[in-house]
């Protein structure tokens with residue numbers, strides 16, 4: 001039997017805590033506010049941004065969308081981020097990808113102050129995280145850890161393999177697992193014999209963006225598998241990086257797609273926004 005790590009249920013409980021904290025701030029006259037800077041006209045991205053705004057509203061967080069359009073320049077993006085950075089009424093800043101050609105996400109995100117960097121996009125946030133200093137992790141990476149913690153998956157001393165090394169997911173997940181005392185291996189497109197590496201792991205985090213990359217040969221008996229992948233397959237279906245059905249009865253537990261990491265990611269983004277507002281409020285009050 002393979003246990004399913006239910007991201008929806010976890011997200012619901014995180015959001016309840018967020019709403020309570022946000023109401024608490026509002027009762028003290030602070031409206032927790034996040035700005036989302038968008039520079040694309042991609043329908044899927046715009047719909048995702050609308051879902052963030054709805055989720056924010058449902059947890060008493062104000063989300064302001066700054067739409068720059070797909071033709072904006074690096075200077076336009078920098079200006080929008082700087083405005084949000086300098087506004088004391090803005091607690092969290094999210095730079096939505098994709099960005100126009102010529103605008104590099106991590107370069108642009110240097111303009112987001114780390115205390116407002118609720119999606120851990122500024123390279124300084126990843127540097128701080130890697131150095132054990134307080135910083136927001138990218139929400140997806142934090143969501144992976146939150147799922148593991150919620151299901152009390154032991155990490156200390158266990159072997160964890162992360163498939164993917166992007167600055168958005170793979171690298172920060174690896175850093176967080178390392179900080180939790182796991183023995184961490186990071187795989188990528190140049191890894192030879194991926195299956196041999198992943199099959200030996202106690203915990204596998206799949207973040208390669210390749211539909212059903214990991215099957216039965218890749219997972220050891222009883223391993224815990226977190227599937228970060230969100231891919232559309234040839235039939236237009238949303239699938240993960242893991243062939244979940246192939247793992248039935250083999251893996252100890254796995255997170256599904258959809259309904260795993262995705263909903264937790266949004267909940268964590270909101271939690272980060274409210275935490276940023278709390279920190280700002282306590283700094284202002286002290």
Ligand code: NAP
Nearest residue numbers: 140164165166169188189207208209228229230261262265
């Ligand atoms: P990315 O920037 O494209 O990075 C993919 C990583 O996977 C790269 O490091 C790449 O290696 C590696 N990779 C690609 N093919 C591989 C293979 N065959 N074997 C081993 N490694 C391979 O993607 P990302 O932004 O990290 O996102 C990864 C996935 O997570 C995507 O499906 C994305 O949609 C999803 N995602 C989900 C959420 C969520 O909230 N659920 C959030 C963000 C991303 P190289 O470095 O060698 O190229």
